[in-house]
Amino acid sequence: MAEAGRKKLSQPAVTPELVASxxxxxxxxxxxxxxxxxxxxxxxxxxxxVMWSEHCSYKSSRVYLKTLPTEGPYVLQGPGENAxxxxxxxxxxxxxxxxxxxxxSFIEPYQGAATGVGGILRDIFTMGARPIASLNSLRxxxxxxxxxxxxxxxxxxxxGGYGNCIGVPTVGGxxxxxxxxxxxxxxxxxxxxxxxxxxxxxGLAQGVGNPVMYVGSKTGRDGIHGAxxxxxxxxxxxxxxxxxxxxxxxxxxxxxxxxxxxxxxHDYIIGIQDMGAAGLTSSSTEMAGRGGCGxxxxxxxxxxxxxxxxxxxxxxxxxxxxxxxxxxxxxEDAIKKIFDKWDLDAVVVGRxxxxxxxxxxxxxxxxxxxxxxxxxxxxxxxxxxxxxxAHQDQVQQLDLATIAEPKDFGAALKQLLAEPNLxxxxxxxxxxxxxxxxxxxxxxxxxxxxxRVKGTAKGLALVVDGNSRYCYLDPYVGGxxxxxxxxxxxxxxxxxxxxxxxxxxxxxxxxxAVMWQFAEVIHGMRxxxxxxxxxxxxxxxxxYNETDGVPIHPTPTIGMVGLLExxxxxxxxxxxxxxxxxxxxxxxxxxxxxxxxxxxxHGLTRGTPPWIDLQLELAVQSCCIEAIEQGLLxxxxxxxxxxxxxxLAECCIGGPDKPLGVRVEAHEMIRADALLFSESQSRxxxxxxxxxxxxxxxxxxxxxxxxxxxxxxxxxxxAFQPLLQLPVEELxxxxxxxxxxxxx
Amino acid sequence: MRWGVITxxxxxxxxxxxxxxxxxxxxSVEQLWHKDELRGEFDCLVLPGGFSYGDYLRCGAMAxxxxxxxxxxDHASRGGLVLGICNGFQILCEVxxxxxxxxxNAGLQFICRPVHLRVEETDSPLTRNLKKGxxxxxxxxxxxxxxxxxxxxxxSLRKNRQIxxxxxxxxxxxxxAANPNGSLENIAGVCNEGRNVFGLMPHPEDACNKxxxxxxxxxxxxxxxxxxxxxxxRHG
Numbered sequence: 008m009a010e011a012g013r014k015k016l017s018q019p020a021v022t023p024e025l026v027a028s029x030x031x032x033x034x035x036x037x038x039x040x041x042x043x044x045x046x047x048x049x050x051x052x053x054x055x056x057v058m059w060s061e062h063c064s065y066k067s068s069r070v071y072l073k074t075l076p077t078e079g080p081y082v083l084q085g086p087g088e089n090a091x092x093x094x095x096x097x098x099x100x101x102x103x104x105x106x107x108x109x110x111x112s113f114i115e116p117y118q119g120a121a122t123g124v125g126g127i128l129r130d131i132f133t134m135g136a137r138p139i140a141s142l143n144s145l146r147x148x149x150x151x152x153x154x155x156x157x158x159x160x161x162x163x164x165x166x167g168g169y170g171n172c173i174g175v176p177t178v179g180g181x182x183x184x185x186x187x188x189x190x191x192x193x194x195x196x197x198x199x200x201x202x203x204x205x206x207x208x209x210g211l212a213q214g215v216g217n218p219v220m221y222v223g224s225k226t227g228r229d230g231i232h233g234a235x236x237x238x239x240x241x242x243x244x245x246x247x248x249x250x251x252x253x254x255x256x257x258x259x260x261x262x263x264x265x266x267x268x269x270x271x272x273h274d275y276i277i278g279i280q281d282m283g284a285a286g287l288t289s290s291s292t293e294m295a296g297r298g299g300c301g302x303x304x305x306x307x308x309x310x311x312x313x314x315x316x317x318x319x320x321x322x323x324x325x326x327x328x329x330x331x332x333x334x335x336x337x338x339e340d341a342i343k344k345i346f347d348k349w350d351l352d353a354v355v356v357g358r359x360x361x362x363x364x365x366x367x368x369x370x371x372x373x374x375x376x377x378x379x380x381x382x383x384x385x386x387x388x389x390x391x392x393x394x395x396x397a398h399q400d401q402v403q404q405l406d407l408a409t410i411a412e413p414k415d416f417g418a419a420l421k422q423l424l425a426e427p428n429l430x431x432x433x434x435x436x437x438x439x440x441x442x443x444x445x446x447x448x449x450x451x452x453x454x455x456x457x458x459r460v461k462g463t464a465k466g467l468a469l470v471v472d473g474n475s476r477y478c479y480l481d482p483y484v485g486g487x488x489x490x491x492x493x494x495x496x497x498x499x500x501x502x503x504x505x506x507x508x509x510x511x512x513x514x515x516x517x518x519x520a521v522m523w524q525f526a527e528v529i530h531g532m533r534x535x536x537x538x539x540x541x542x543x544x545x546x547x548x549x550x551y552n553e554t555d556g557v558p559i560h561p562t563p564t565i566g567m568v569g570l571l572e573x574x575x576x577x578x579x580x581x582x583x584x585x586x587x588x589x590x591x592x593x594x595x596x597x598x599x600x601x602x603x604x605x606x607x608x609h610g611l612t613r614g615t616p617p618w619i620d621l622q623l624e625l626a627v628q629s630c631c632i633e634a635i636e637q638g639l640l641x642x643x644x645x646x647x648x649x650x651x652x653x654x655l656a657e658c659c660i661g662g663p664d665k666p667l668g669v670r671v672e673a674h675e676m677i678r679a680d681a682l683l684f685s686e687s688q689s690r691x692x693x694x695x696x697x698x699x700x701x702x703x704x705x706x707x708x709x710x711x712x713x714x715x716x717x718x719x720x721x722x723x724x725x726a727f728q729p730l731l732q733l734p735v736e737e738l739x740x741x742x743x744x745x746x747x748x749x750x751x
Numbered sequence: 752m753r754w755g756v757i758t759x760x761x762x763x764x765x766x767x768x769x770x771x772x773x774x775x776x777x778x779s780v781e782q783l784w785h786k787d788e789l790r791g792e793f794d795c796l797v798l799p800g801g802f803s804y805g806d807y808l809r810c811g812a813m814a815x816x817x818x819x820x821x822x823x824x825d826h827a828s829r830g831g832l833v834l835g836i837c838n839g840f841q842i843l844c845e846v847x848x849x850x851x852x853x854x855x856n857a858g859l860q861f862i863c864r865p866v867h868l869r870v871e872e873t874d875s876p877l878t879r880n881l882k883k884g885x886x887x888x889x890x891x892x893x894x895x896x897x898x899x900x901x902x903x904x905x906x907s908l909r910k911n912r913q914i915x916x917x918x919x920x921x922x923x924x925x926x927x928a929a930n931p932n933g934s935l936e937n938i939a940g941v942c943n944e945g946r947n948v949f950g951l952m953p954h955p956e957d958a959c960n961k962x963x964x965x966x967x968x969x970x971x972x973x974x975x976x977x978x979x980x981x982x983x984x985r986h987g
Contacts (some may be wrong), residue, residue: 172761435864438862
């Protein structure tokens with residue numbers, strides 16, 4: 008076996024078994040040998056294993072991700088960096104991204120979720136942006152599964168523990184329970200930061216001889232091979248993989264955040280990158296890859312938490328709260344001074360080279376030498392086999408004639424509101440600081456969160472959303488609807504979308520059925536992004552979300568950011584005053600396939616998801632936004648899971664004040680249960696003062712949007728004539744306790 | 752008047768206090784760093800919320816040893832005004848400027864939500880602009896905000912009318928249901944015997960603008976500003 012450099016460091020021999028245990032297949036190993044012109048040593052094998060892992064290389068998804076629209080007039084930075092950046096005017100830009108931390112959160116919920124938040128925060132502030140708001144999208148197993156309560160409590164406490172301590176508000180999110188996540192939960196964390204357009208930093212290494220500096224926490228043995236673990240499926244023994252979960256220290260991250268933001272005021276650095284998945288290895292090689300240069304690291308200079316760490320461990324550690332930066336020569340001392348103020352390490356550990364190699368040294372000995380391109384651009388990319396699964400036709404079969412309508416529609420509505428998926432999520436979000444940084448205008452619980460941008464007249468709206476039932480039944484339509492609903496949520500608060508980030512959570516890419524789902528979802532997202540004119544600026548793929556061969560439902564989570572030109576012109580979902588006219592924008596059709604009603608009341612996840620006309624969708628959204636901008640609306644709320652009846656109930660009871668009643672009348676010639684619970688798309692319930700109704704009607708006409716005045720706000724009951732009539736106080740009690748009662 | 756807002760390592764709400772004082776109350780504010788000695792004259796020093804030193808030990812237990820705290824104690828002993836919010840309240844209890852202690856919430860969870868407060872005493876700089884019995888709506892956000900004091904301390908707090916704010920319901924009643932964290936007798940804010948040092952768990956800086964849901968917090972800051980102006984007149 009050939010080895011780089013002198014043979015001082017004793018390393019295990021590279022055997023086929025060792026290669027396999029690093030998650031590399033024989034073909035991939037042959038490719039490594041080709042790149043190196045020799046066999047790799049143990050340290051190099053470790054580096055290849057993480058850099059070629061699914062998590063770091065996107066080897067199964069890259070060919071599909073390239074098809075997403077990533078450009079737009081305001082996009083300053085698209086995918087490929089630590090986060091996407093979009094211009095919002097006034098000399099400012101927003102950087103945002105979403106990332107998954109699924110596997111660690113299942114193994115150790117508190118630390119897994121906490122470090123997920125820590126990681127996404129670093130992705131944002133490494134761009135030079137101050138994080139100002141976070142969201143999260145959570146998927147747990149069935150509420151009555153024995154492990155669910157423990158996981159929910161741990162994940163929520165972990166997100167709060169990290170986000171609260173670092174002083175970034177968690178302003179919203181979503182949470183959904185389904186048995187398909189029993190043994191593979193999803194924790195997707197989103198953060199948005201604000202940055203001066205002229206001072207955006209990127210993960211770039213350039214300028215031969217420039218020093219490479221390590222800042223932040225010391226390196227420990229935690230998280231070694233986290234990226235590789237995230238690229239494997241779960242089996243029961245994986246629960247014993249706790250040592251591969253990193254441990255978070257939000258206090259140190261807070262210091263690192265403030266120190267970095269202070270550093271960014273000066274022109275001391277060329278580039279900077281978070282040491283996230285695959286730690287020092289990925290940050291150094293990716294920075295060199297973007298700059299088209301080489302990089303060398305002296306591992307003996309890396310600050311370590313414990314003695315006796317090997318080069319292999321130092322390179323692969325995923326210890327948190329660390330950053331790598333390329334300084335301008337001569338600025339080292341000025342940089343050290345800033346980090347010294349915040350009691351953090353800042354050490355020169357290497358330099359930029361011109362040889363396009365990644366070289367690592369240990370006590371003067373070269374322990375690794377690999378071409379940068381082999382670790383980055385030329386990492387394997389696969390066109391994996393994809394095939395529509397045989398059962399797809401079967402799950403889409405739904406004969407409504409065999410589904411009996413409930414005898415008591417009121418009881419069905421109550422059952423839906425008590426269901427944890429539709430009930431109030433206050434138990435979760437009250438554990439998050441939603442107000443720090445004093446920007447929060449609409450916090451968790453509305454269609455989207457709204458924050459102000461200090462120093463400007465503007466506001467930002469943020470949402471995360473996804474519906475895996477739809478994606479399971481028809482992944483193409485599911486992909487379209489996920490994007491459409493996120494944009495509709497923004498429209499309901501009065502914001503126009505400026506960009507999108509995603510977390511694509513799927514089963515194993517080696518399963519052709521999963522690969523088919525992935526391809527279909529991406530295709531759907533692409534079509535919706537083009538029609539609604541929303542560019543994808545960043546994202547993340549999480550494969551291998553399956554246990555013992557059973558994949559989760561395909562779950563693309565969409566994070567979308569919208570802009571309000573005048574922040575005081577926003578809307579909330581809740582009815583405001585008796586006498587206001589209740590108006591439905593859009594039409595209700597008999598679409599019960601994949602509905603929450605079918606799942607909760609009839610125990611079925613079947614049929615085809617609702618149909619959508621993207622041109623009508625855009626028109627409905629534009630109409631709603633313009634009506635809010637013109638000050639016509641008292642409230643606006645998207646009709647989604649649970650249909651019109653649940654949406655109306657939310658308008659009555661979801662607000663912070665005393666609930667208000669409503670009286671509406673049924674109109675469509677469709678089944679009564681469909682009228683109440685159909686999930687037809689492109690619908691928004693708005694309320695208006697009577698004297699504004701005419702102007703709203705004119706606006707709807709201009710946009711060719713169907714409009715129906717269906718009733719009026721008032722009284723103490725939700726009356727959906729002639730189908731049901733229930734006291735709103737009772738509905739609020741059921742809805743408020745639905746989740747809490749099940750978590751006790 | 753001159754405000755000084757201290758940043759400890761791990762302070763989160765320091766900038767929020769500064770922004771609210773500057774933007775909403777048009778006050779002059781200086782930002783102070785915990786490693787520095789306190790220099791210059793201030794009418795009121797603010798110890799903001801957050802997680803000083805990560806609060807990995809007991810909340811506020813490390814921050815009380817920061818170099819600037821010597822100056823804070825001197826300032827208070829000369830009758831200068833000191834306001835501790837949330838973590839700042841915890842630090843003031845740790846350093847002995849305020850009686851009692853703040854322990855883990857009764858429900859064991861971090862809680863973030865707007866609460867109602869009832870003003871109990873108006874002869875303190877923090878509450879002088881308000882009316883006795885007036886209700887304020889201000890958010891809390893803490894995991895360790897359960898106020899505790901032994902019987903003798905509680906007795907002297909009562910006797911000296913040092914309890915300034917209680918947690919109440921929307922109707923102004925100090926019920927157990929309105930107590931978000933298990934605080935002794937629904938206590939949300941207290942002052943020292945000299946009535947120049949105040950601590951409260953709710954965050955007035957988060958409630959200084961109607962756009963954010965409430966401007967009741969601004970009323971507390973405005974009270975302090977008015978008190979400082981009067982003192983300046985008296986001494987001037």
